[in-house]
Amino acid sequence: MIEYAPLIVLLPLISAIVIFFFGRWLPLRGALIGILVMGFALIQSLGLLYHCALNPGFIKELSLTWFQFSTIKTELGFVIDGLSSLMLVIVTLVSFLVQVYSLGYMHGDPRFKRYYSYLSFFTFSMLLLVVANNFLQIFIGWELVGLASYLLIGFWFEKESAASAGRKAFITTKVGDIGFFLGIMSLFFYFKTLNFNEIQTALAGNIITPQICGIIALLLFCGAIGKSAQVPLHIWLPDAMEGPTPVSALIHAATMVAAGVYMVARIYFMFHYGAFSLEVVAWFGMVVAWFGMVTAFLAATMALVSTDIKRVLAFSTVSQLGYMVLAMGVGGRTAGMYHLTTHAFFKALLFLGAGSVIHAVHTNDIQKMGGLSKKMVWTFWTFTFAWLAISGVWPFAGFFSKDAILEEAMLSGHIFLFWGALFVAFLTAFYMTRLYLLVFITPARDKHIYSHAHESPKSMVLPLVVLAFLSLVSGYLLKDSIHLLVPALDKLGTVPEGTVPNLSHGHHWFVPVISSLFALGGISLSFLFYFTKMFSAEKIAATFPGVYQLLLKKYGFDEFYIQYIIRPADFIAGTLYHFDDVIFDQKGVDGVGVLTDKLSVIQDWFDRNIIDKLVDLWGDLAQRASLFVKRFQTGLVQNYIFFVVLGFGALVFWQLKLNVNDFLNLF
């Protein structure tokens, strides 16, 4: 079993490549390969999870050295423990169901095979991240997930909005990744290794102080802020709705946003060492918790007014992620992962259900829907399960995991966090009920859309049923085993008294009761608003127009970024461009050109008048000399002889040392 484990990661990569290049000739245009591979990975992952559940504390690290510089080596690892095997099951299960679902949803899309290739690649990236045993590998997977989400969010890139949503997702998460990368570099600076185990061991040796460790942990948490869509980097997630709906399900449930929370859980030893071990640095953990709290609250309020079915779900995802991060911040690693698991199931279900609805009515606007419960029976009933689960109604999955987080919040002693989380639970129940009522229960508002609505094909309904089942039972099933799979701390950490409570409901009857009250309160209030029409949402909106507009504008985060980051950045870029254009291009580069031109004129003059003249001079000289010498070349042999005679005479004169007098004496 375990020796086949690396295949879980490897096969999706291979299938992504095979589908991309050869999908055209494969059955179902490659989709079959993707689904089969994912099914295999799912079975393998289930085997691993089963193994880990039976052996609490089981951990096995398979790794091979990727490259090595003297003592510093980088590994490609595969770590199997409760945490990673749980996550493997979530990822492969959701991915498997999404791929089956997409058979119907994406039927007839011109880029069908590429879609499946991307899905496989997306899953591969996430799996690579999940099984990482070192920071470098987690970072690689992290960035590949970002890339894949960019490709899939912008899958229908003919639409301008989809293309820019893809860019937005990619760039926004990169902002957080800077912090993440800084954290990784700091770790490498201090420990000369990136292996989780080695760092954990080194931490026990007190190489760095808890303060530094806490700072590094917060830097790493920056990555999670971006990836898991925490305020203030949550803005990309609602826009990510531009992608195909099954992709939204995958992003929201298992792959993209879960990565941040999973990463925090994976490196929890750092938070533990840095944030929870000493009173002086306890605020590090609080920073994390407050990020979660604020995110959960803001996103929940934004979901209240949104009328786009997918955007409501997106805000609820942000809100639930805030919940998980809140749990991480107050020391509830188990509770956070618990909620991540159950949330994965019911959020995937919500999105796939929403996809089914959109597939039927061809609009995202919930104000145009209504009464679909009669038309889409299967979708309706499965959606009901998901609605109850996310609202936190017993015995659905969300109830247990949400309670676990609330308990952690209460036990941490931060009363405000506890009541805030409860209030968010209330809001969640309210807006989910609103969505549910507007889509399925209330009378149809658009007859045309209503009359054309129809149930989705079997390949889309089947995943819904599976997920509905899981939404019902996964909370109860994991209730007792989750802290065996995901202990509050990994093996090396010693749990300080009081910081990490055990997870049993019996001791705290207070929490389940009050959370149920809040959930039911939210649901009933929503019924009063949208079903019985006892209150009018419009009137309240009209009474508080400021608040309503603020919520509609999503607290103006986008406007704020546009106004204070993008515009200045544009301005700086424009100025720099202008500077570049004028100073460097026109004055600098062109100026050099002009100078060269001028200089070349001088050189040209010098060349023509000095160098050429010198060359010509020698020619001239030779010519003049030859003109002179030419005179002796008469061609008359007698002249030549005359010179010979003259020469001979001169020679005689010289040789015999004669002078003119001797010559004259002859006569």
Place this chain on the structure above:
Amino acid sequence: MNLHHYLVVSAILLVIGIYGVLTRRNIIGVLMSIELIFNSVNINLVAFNHFLYGGELWGQGFAIFVIGLAAAEAVVGLSLVLAIYKNIKTVYVENMNVLKG
């Protein structure tokens, strides 16, 4: 009669020959003047041999060679003259200036 007289005659012949070579317009005349130069040499050879090495005949022998060679030279020269005459129809050296630079 001693050596000097011969040498003077020889010198006069030489000078007349050179003068003829330099001044004759007719190429035949030039060739004839060259013969005079040869003969002045011959006189020298014979005279020196006679007055300095009485019994020997080296000089005379050389003179005979020179005469033979002069005959051969005359043959070559005259045939050249004929060839030139055929080409440019003249025997005057001032017209033979194809070597002019």
